[in-house]
Amino acid sequence: MTQTAIPYILMRGGTSKGPYFRRSDLPEDLDALAKVLIAALGSGQSLNIDGIGGGAAVTTKVAMLSVGEDDWADIDYFFAQVSVEDKLVDFKPTCGNILSGVAPAAIEMGLFKPQGDETEIRIRAVNTGARVVAKVNTPGGELTYEGDAEIAGVPGHSAPVQLSFMGVVGSATGAFMPTGKLRDTVQGIELTCMDVAMPMAIARAADFGLTGYESAEELDGNRAFFDQMEAVRIEAGERMGMGDVSKSVTPKFGLVAPARDGGTLAVRYFMPWKTHPTMAVTGAQCMASCALTPGTVADGLLDRHTASPAEVVLEHASGKIDVLVDFSTDEGFTVKAAGLVRTARKLADGHVYVPKSVWKES
Template structure:
């Protein structure tokens, strides 16, 4: 055999897609695992022509599932971000959009038994330690992808997947404000460095001479902005205790501006070397938390909700995303949990093949 076949389920989760594997079907050592994922996705070519990636960061993501080793959880979810062209695999972050498909995929794989009406799947995000409860539609005990839920960035309607995130504060750095400050300044730009579900560096669009309403294409074409943003991200990453982040997708970068379409605040999110076509689930939680925190760079950009839970509507490049934030405001902002509604759909299943010279199989 010149190739090794690995069982997988190909899913769209939220506004991302990629293969979902049973962790037991993959190499145990991290180095070989990375090579297998690079081959499976086709990293190293702008179109991922020799793999199943889609030539964009939102289509080169991987979920690896297993029965949880945590007494609380049903499923362990291990995430990998595979680069499109650079042949890099980043195991540090997690992805909330791909997480949207974890509950359905776990049922598809037989890791969780569906119950009548709705199935609650308790998920431990291995990369960050976050705990997430997913509620998946299973009428008559059977998984369905049909429904009336709509999310910006995905055409059509599908069955809703309700997600409730807990334990996401300081998930990567151990602190809500990793630098210890509500605001820092790098290269003359004020930012808030915050770690809620995803470590982020958040700035005001106007401080870069932007409106905050630019399209994805307009932002991606603005290479001067990206060069300055990356310099700030690298400096902020070091200040956040994350070391040299030049080859890591974290911390992510976000921009804020006053809402103009009826939302709470306008946002743009970066992955970080190009603009996200919509909004990451993890990034949405961090941006919503920043919007609610007095003293952050969001000051003056919104009428800040004061009662909990608060619905924070983030305007993004493709529409809006609603984050229901349960919080406390004593001397400072404290996040209890964040809820979002997503959808997912199974696209294919079977085996994906990688050259046997990379891995001969279990």
């Protein structure tokens, strides 16, 4: 054969979708790995027509799983964000939506055995070091995707995947507030630069002349806003100690506005070069933390919770996402853990093929 076959499972995890691989079935070298993932997903063309990517940032995500290497984790989860058109792979961030599919995928791959009617799996996000406990339904010791849980952005209902994120503060930059300030002014825009599960630069929508209630399509069509936002994001990344982020998807960018549908805060999240159609799980934790922290750009936009744990309801472009945040105010505001409920579903399995000129498995 002139192609290399790689076993995979195609999973929907939360509001994202992509291939899940065993890490051992892929090249160890990151440059070689990037070339394989670019070929497998068809990066380099808007429709990803020569691969299994779906032509959107939420459908060109990759999970690579292995048995945990430390004493705590059952499963190590290594994430890759493959670009749609630019033939780039970013190994810096993690993805909480794709993480929603890690526990069921690990069971499907035989990396972890179900334990009774509910199975708990401890997951280490290799990219950031974050630790997550996932609970999935396994009635009679059998994994199920059937259930009554619903999440905005996904039709129908499925079995719940309960996620508890621990050690999320400073996972990428080493600090809750990477610039050392609750607010920074970058190119005339006031920002809160925060690192909780995902490093982010967060601004008020009004400061960009927006309402914060625009649809994803409306925002994607506003190229003047994107140009301004990207310039602000790049400078914010430098101030956060992340270096030149012009070719990195982190820090992500978020906008906040007063809620208008009974939630805590209206938000829009950027990936960063397109508007997220819903909300990233990691980004939701960071924006919920911003909402709860006194002195951030969220001041004046909400009635802030003061008792822990607090349920923060974020109104995003396709609905709402609930984040339960456990925090302490003993020595300033500190996030201890965050929890969410997502869903996942196995869509297909088999082999994905890449040309041997890209990778000839030894």
